[in-house]
Amino acid sequence: MWTRMDRYLGVEVIRGTRVASVPSQEGLKVWIVEPHGVWWCSCPMVPQGKRVEEQRRDVSFCTSVPASLGAIHDVARMDTKLWLATDRGLFVLRTPREGEKPSPPLRVSAIDATPVLSVAANSTAGIVAVGTDTKLFVSLDGGTSFHFFFCGFASEGGDVDANVTALAFDHHGDLWIGTPIRVQVLSIDTLAIIPLGGRQGLPYGNITCASSGAAYGGDMWLGTKHGVIRHQTSDPRALSWNYFNGPRWIPGYNVSDVLRLSGGALVGTEAGITFLAITTWTLAKKARHYQSIIYPRHDRYGLVANGYLTSFGDLRTYKKNNNDNDGEWTSVYLASQAFRYAATKDPDAKRNVWKHFAGMEFQNLVTGVPGLMARSFVKEGESYGPDGEWHNSTAYPGWIWKGDTSSDEMTGHLFVYPLVLDFVSETEEEKERVRKLIDEITGHLVDNGFYLLDLDGKPTTYGQWAPEVLNAGAVGFKDDRGLNSLQAVGYLVSAYRVTNEEKYLKALRFLVEENGYDINLVNAKMLYPSDINYSDDELMFFPYYTYFHAYKMMTEKQRQALPKNLHKRMEISIRRAWDKIIRYENASQWSAIYFASGAFDPEAGFGLDGSISTLRQWALEQIDWPVENAQRTDVILDPFLSRFGEPQALNLLSYAERIFMRWNASPFDLNRGSGFAEYDPSAWLLPYWLSVYHGLIVDVAR
Numbered sequence: 001m002w003t004r005m006d007r008y009l010g011v012e013v014i015r016g017t018r019v020a021s022v023p024s025q026e027g028l029k030v031w032i033v034e035p036h037g038v039w040w041c042s043c044p045m046v047p048q049g050k051r052v053e054e055q056r057r058d059v060s061f062c063t064s065v066p067a068s069l070g071a072i073h074d075v076a077r078m079d080t081k082l083w084l085a086t087d088r089g090l091f092v093l094r095t096p097r098e099g100e101k102p103s104p105p106l107r108v109s110a111i112d113a114t115p116v117l118s119v120a121a122n123s124t125a126g127i128v129a130v131g132t133d134t135k136l137f138v139s140l141d142g143g144t145s146f147h148f149f150f151c152g153f154a155s156e157g158g159d160v161d162a163n164v165t166a167l168a169f170d171h172h173g174d175l176w177i178g179t180p181i182r183v184q185v186l187s188i189d190t191l192a193i194i195p196l197g198g199r200q201g202l203p204y205g206n207i208t209c210a211s212s213g214a215a216y217g218g219d220m221w222l223g224t225k226h227g228v229i230r231h232q233t234s235d236p237r238a239l240s241w242n243y244f245n246g247p248r249w250i251p252g253y254n255v256s257d258v259l260r261l262s263g264g265a266l267v268g269t270e271a272g273i274t275f276l277a278i279t280t281w282t283l284a285k286k287a288r289h290y291q292s293i294i295y296p297r298h299d300r301y302g303l304v305a306n307g308y309l310t311s312f313g314d315l316r317t318y319k320k321n322n323n324d325n326d327g328e329w330t331s332v333y334l335a336s337q338a339f340r341y342a343a344t345k346d347p348d349a350k351r352n353v354w355k356h357f358a359g360m361e362f363q364n365l366v367t368g369v370p371g372l373m374a375r376s377f378v379k380e381g382e383s384y385g386p387d388g389e390w391h392n393s394t395a396y397p398g399w400i401w402k403g404d405t406s407s408d409e410m411t412g413h414l415f416v417y418p419l420v421l422d423f424v425s426e427t428e429e430e431k432e433r434v435r436k437l438i439d440e441i442t443g444h445l446v447d448n449g450f451y452l453l454d455l456d457g458k459p460t461t462y463g464q465w466a467p468e469v470l471n472a473g474a475v476g477f478k479d480d481r482g483l484n485s486l487q488a489v490g491y492l493v494s495a496y497r498v499t500n501e502e503k504y505l506k507a508l509r510f511l512v513e514e515n516g517y518d519i520n521l522v523n524a525k526m527l528y529p530s531d532i533n534y535s536d537d538e539l540m541f542f543p544y545y546t547y548f549h550a551y552k553m554m555t556e557k558q559r560q561a562l563p564k565n566l567h568k569r570m571e572i573s574i575r576r577a578w579d580k581i582i583r584y585e586n587a588s589q590w591s592a593i594y595f596a597s598g599a600f601d602p603e604a605g606f607g608l609d610g611s612i613s614t615l616r617q618w619a620l621e622q623i624d625w626p627v628e629n630a631q632r633t634d635v636i637l638d639p640f641l642s643r644f645g646e647p648q649a650l651n652l653l654s655y656a657e658r659i660f661m662r663w664n665a666s667p668f669d670l671n672r673g674s675g676f677a678e679y680d681p682s683a684w685l686l687p688y689w690l691s692v693y694h695g696l697i698v699d700v701a702r
Helices: 005-009 052-056 283-294 326-344 345-367 409-422 426-446 478-499 501-513 519-523 535-553 556-561 568-577 588-597 608-617 682-693
Strands: 018-021 029-035 037-043 063-064 070-076 081-086 089-094 116-124 126-131 136-140 149-150 166-169 176-177 183-186 193-196 208-212 219-224 227-233 242-243 255-261 262-267 272-277 305-308 318-322 376-379 389-390 398-403 452-453 459-464
Touching: 018 149, 029 070, 037 052, 081 126, 089 116, 089 242, 116 519, 126 166, 126 176, 136 556, 166 208, 176 208, 176 219, 219 255, 227 255, 227 262, 283 608, 283 682, 326 345, 326 376, 326 409, 326 682, 345 398, 345 409, 345 426, 409 426, 409 459, 409 478, 409 535, 426 452, 426 478, 426 501, 478 501, 478 519, 478 535, 478 568, 501 519, 519 568, 535 568, 588 608, 608 682
Parallel strands: 070 116, 116 166, 208 255
Antiparallel strands: 018 029, 029 037, 037 063, 070 081, 081 089, 081 116, 116 126, 126 136, 136 149, 166 176, 176 183, 183 193, 208 219, 219 227, 227 242, 255 262, 262 272, 305 318, 376 398, 389 398, 452 459
16 A cells, blocks of 8 residues: 655655655655755654545645756755755755754855766765766765866767766765766775776666665666666676666666665666566476466467467467467477476376377377378367468368478477377376377388378478488588488487387488488588578487487397497587587577487586576566667677578677577577567476486475
8 A cells, every 4th residue: 555645745746756865763854856846844654544634634744945956867865965966056955953944955166067967975985976967076075075087078088988977886885977888987995987888798888877776785777778787796696787678677768767676676767667676586486487377378279389469568468379380399398398297296297298298199190191290280260371281181070280391390299209208108008109109200201211291292391301302412401411310310219219110220220321321410500600590409409319318218239239330420419519509508408408418528518507597597478578689788799690681699698688589599689579479488498397307407396
């Protein structure tokens, strides 16, 4: 419950009003500073249970302070003094004694530059700082005398870069100086001015305001023309700089004021006010949060569905829709639940596994062709869009399925089924249900010359793993030679392990010994600077796990039957992929798979710190909020544009501050998002539960 205290006091607070309180045991004593006037208010507090109108009656507790100051830009309190930064100079007011009326403010003659734009005071040290367009003034004796520093202007330099727009003292007592260019810090001990710009990690310049968290752990908050910044050093695990920019964090962009409070910061922009709360969560609590997002919004007939919002950022307007890769995205969530069950034996995880396994199983059944899975399916009468090849199901009338299935689907299905078989299936009936799918899909591939054949009997556009395609440099497959070779090998080794069928071993030997697939797969990831396809990461690391998991679960006899040098080259391949490429992305999902492979160099490591950092940073909301980062001063721009012709960074930004992504997208993209979609949280859940299962994270909720 709250009370309009301004009306109780006898004034009307308007936009731009600032409040400075004075410690008192008797009641409320406060300076209210409006853009063009000052009030001194002294009144008893409203007794609990008594109405404001009854307490106040016709008594006015506020006295207008007679002054002609012009616009008031900033205020600061030091003990019994109130400092006012105004168009006409720096003025000081003294808190009146009990029963006295406030005296008119006195102009501080030592400040000879106008207008005064900012003021800050450190009561403990008795220091006052005053900012103008041309000078920064600092008093070390409580305002009796001032020393000044010149501000730079245009091509003419100065001690301070430019006109002072914000001032605040940090928990060390040093003065933070905001300008339109960057931040500088004045050491009160030495009076040395230290720059803080992009090279020092400042995400953005053009500072508009500042607020110190000296009383709340020692952080500093900076408002800018493009978001709000937090600097902290109290938590050694955290980044020193945090940048809250755009509608994921704040309404609007131009921050007019920021106030550090207990538990967070109050941020005002041209579009409204928000409170950024600082809370501490365990990763286990975060996992429970993401788990709650799946149902009911992202469950569509057992498939994990994308969704769109008909109103910007409003989850109440969520609508489900189908996607080209419903099977792949479902496999990511299904795998997370398989690892969750393997690690915890939580019956909820087991229910989720079989629910979504049934959805993926139906993708195979609905086509009526053993081994051919649908991209997606809908019920008759539901909208499915104009794109793609859609077929009425003859096997299950009343359903419509999407064809021209790609390697994305194949990879997802054959990645997750062995996990369900080994971690969740308990009865022979359950095991056979899973083995049947692995056998049918891989058998379809082998029986059709390493092609995935569509309903018309022709290979699908991207379902091709045949030597005459990959080794002949067929159009569209030159850069997929290593990737598709890796996939084919992973599929076959897994199917051989699960079924012990000789035809899979024979097919594997044909591809490796006669067609060099073991050499092809060493360079699975292609890296042309302007055409790096991050979808390939998913299509590469899932088959890595498929292979290494199968190798681990094989009998010794099966291992001995594999082609010579295959395992060695798989280890070389994943080491190259992670150590020389993925290492710099702090990609939790791929780092966990690299660890699970056992192929990593113990001295080089597998990126555990970066992986945990990413899980910590990942935003709680899965809305694809619009994010702009190309303007940042801490970004090192890549001279090459992305494969979509957009600017990209060379350095990795915090995952909390960049666009929403799954692990098939570039972590170096700078600008994207619409605010009209919400994605499922599997991109976080899978690396988390994969890490818990393999002992990299202790799930404290267990």
